[in-house]
Amino acid sequence: MNNEVVGIIAGALSCTTFLPQVVKTWKSKSTKDVSLAMFLIASLGTSLWLYYGILIHSISIIGTNIIVLIFSLTMLYLIFKNRRKDPE
Amino acid sequence: MNNEVVGIIAGALSCTTFLPQVVKTWKSKSTKDVSLAMFLIASLGTSLWLYYGILIHSISIIGTNIIVLIFSLTMLYLIFKNRRKDPE
Numbered sequence: 626m627n628n629e630v631v632g633i634i635a636g637a638l639s640c641t642t643f644l645p646q647v648v649k650t651w652k653s654k655s656t657k658d659v660s661l662a663m664f665l666i667a668s669l670g671t672s673l674w675l676y677y678g679i680l681i682h683s684i685s686i687i688g689t690n691i692i693v694l695i696f697s698l699t700m701l702y703l704i705f706k707n708r709r710k711d712p713e
Numbered sequence: 714m715n716n717e718v719v720g721i722i723a724g725a726l727s728c729t730t731f732l733p734q735v736v737k738t739w740k741s742k743s744t745k746d747v748s749l750a751m752f753l754i755a756s757l758g759t760s761l762w763l764y765y766g767i768l769i770h771s772i773s774i775i776g777t778n779i780i781v782l783i784f785s786l787t788m789l790y791l792i793f794k795n796r797r798k799d800p801e
Contacts, residue, residue, distance in 0.1 A: 628768045638758030645750035658746035662733035670726030680716045
């Protein structure tokens with residue numbers, strides 16, 4: 626298999642890593658066991674990757690990190706919305 | 714700021730993204746709200762990144778993905794251990 630095919634499949638999987646968590650949380654509306662810090666770090670890290678992609682003019686880094694950032698911010702929104710509704 | 718400094722900070726944050734979830738789950742032993750699919754995709758994606766790093770001889774890709782893979786597999790272990798103990 627061509628090296629870049631492996632890289633592209635790996636990248637596609639990385640992009641969608643958070644998607645099942647977003648779907649699960651969207652349906653269940655329960656975030657008790659989910660780490661807020663994980664999605665804070667993910668949002669910050671992804672924002673920096675996005676900035677890095679802009680700095681070095683890499684469309685691949687910009688595109689993939691926009692997708693991951695959307696999922697991370699959606700999870701932050703769901704966690705905060707749920708905690709306000711149901712504080713522990 | 715140097716472009717590569719941004720990239721290194723982004724990479725360091727990406728490496729530690731799953732750590733807070735591992736710590737939280739290790740302490741709480743509760744994984745009801747955590748998506749199994751997220752950590753299955755993360756483990757598969759990270760394994761492919763690791764393979765890609767080996768193919769293109771990139772120490773940075775190999776090193777960072779070993780760290781993320783350890784956290785992903787730890788989460789899979791905790792989720793399966795918890796589900797066996799407390800099936801829903």
